Amino acid sequence: MAFVAAATLLALAAAVVCGLVIGPTSIGTTRVVGDVFSHVGLGHSTLTPTQSSIIWQFRAPRMVLGLLAGAMLAVAGGTYQGVFRNPLADPYLLGVAAGAGLGATVAIVDIGGALTTPSWTPLLAFGGAMIAVIVTWAIGGRGLRSSTSTLILAGVAVASLFTSAQTFLQQQSSTNSIARVYIWLLGSLASASWSSVTLVLPYVVVCVAICVAAGRALDVMSVGEDESRSLGLPVRRVRFIVIAASSLGTAAIVSAVGLIGFVGIIVPHIVRLLVGTSYRRILPISVVFGAAFLVFADTIARTVMAPSELPLGVVTAIVGAPVFVLILSLRRQTVT
């Protein structure tokens, strides 16, 4: 456990350095690190003003947004898997992605011409995501017994409704908007700025903290609803708080970076293989691992085909899908 935690923190540090150092303009690693230290009063920077602004106005906010997105999506995925006791749960399970997709499409397609894109895109994406989750909860969250499966089914229904509305809108729009909708749907950190970082930061900090604190409750919940209630767990209240926190944090991230798939589902599974099944370990490690994973994935996304970028959702899936299959086959071996 201590070894895994140390290794994950090391990966995080490496991801931070990669995020700052790697890019089309080559600036030496030591000079970048020296510049970072000079900002906290250690030594002097040797960077030119242009290099400094490449680091601090482009790469740093993008790297930080990547950290936040990776941390939030991974911990939300782990939390969902715990609360639904379902290994296939991911942060988009209750319609966050479909709702955000519809909201973003409305903004990009600009029905009525009143929305001055792109500033409306994150706002409507966030609104759409929250509406979808609230509708899902209103339909499926009040059942008495086995209400998690009702909630999942409600999520499926709401997601398909929002997705079909989104597809319809997209169909009706110009080729130009279709391309932009696609880019948004596949997720990207390209539009990252310090203002987008400060916008999502409070959501992510609060929501990640709540999810990590819920680890013990999720461990109790692994014995099922009735038994965990008999052990003293207020199951419905915990479920509500935890789902609200994961969904809110995910909605904030999605509104800033679009739909990045696979992080929320594979990172908690990789972590589970490394540290066991206790959510008290899975969730904090997932925060760090997810942050590092997404920054690495983004570094790949913006460098392999430079100067054009690969959509981040494509990179996470290309890396994520094989890892996921590998985990599934390992699991089968341990079971038999």
Place this chain on the structure above:
Amino acid sequence: MSTVELNELSVRAGSVALISDVTLNVEAGTWCTIVGPNGAGKTTLVETIAGLRRPAHGSVMIAGGRVGSMSERERALRVALVTQHPIVPSGMSVRDYVALGRTAYHGLLRPPSADDRQAVENVLSRLALDEYAHRDVVTLSGGERQRMVLARALAQATMVMVLDEPITGLDLRHQITMLELLQKEVHECGLTVIATLHDLTLAGQFADRLVLLDRGRLVLDGPSGEVVRSKELAECYGMKLRVVDVDGADVVIPVRH
């Protein structure tokens, strides 16, 4: 003083009455077993006592407190539950599983205290689970697993324990072991036990008192020896039953016509 009191208890699922007008008092430190045919409402009754179902009418009181108006935590400090098919989460160690019984003591945000850890170790050794403590719960045999579930319930250190068919799927020896462990807790620690059992012979041998339930109604309530010999018991099952005394123990045998 009665530890568990059911007052004119009725439980419904939609328009279907599952339990109708059951009144029952169980004294502290006694073992009361609920018997009756399938569908009699035994599981519903124990779930209601454990606070998992809300009564449509009447109330369940434990040590003077109304179960329906307690928080989950308050309830978990008074009554422990062993379900018929406990969920065993793979990857969890036996010690961690038993420690779940202490959740109500340390809460959800704080780790177990030294007292909590000590309580867990005591229960593990009392039920001879020490040597399995580090094992993954799914690697245990049926008998060991059921003992572990009992250990979790004992770790809750409640005055009342409710068990739904605790010996389902166990072989003869493990059935007896399990029931003897429980009886020891009743005699030595003053635990109050309310259990459901299908095996009438074992029900009669281990309980101080049998309660016969049929179609949600309380049919008979009395000392074990009387209830197993009653004509009501045979009527509820729609069977001819013979009770044979074997070395002082009542053995209930169904007779085919």
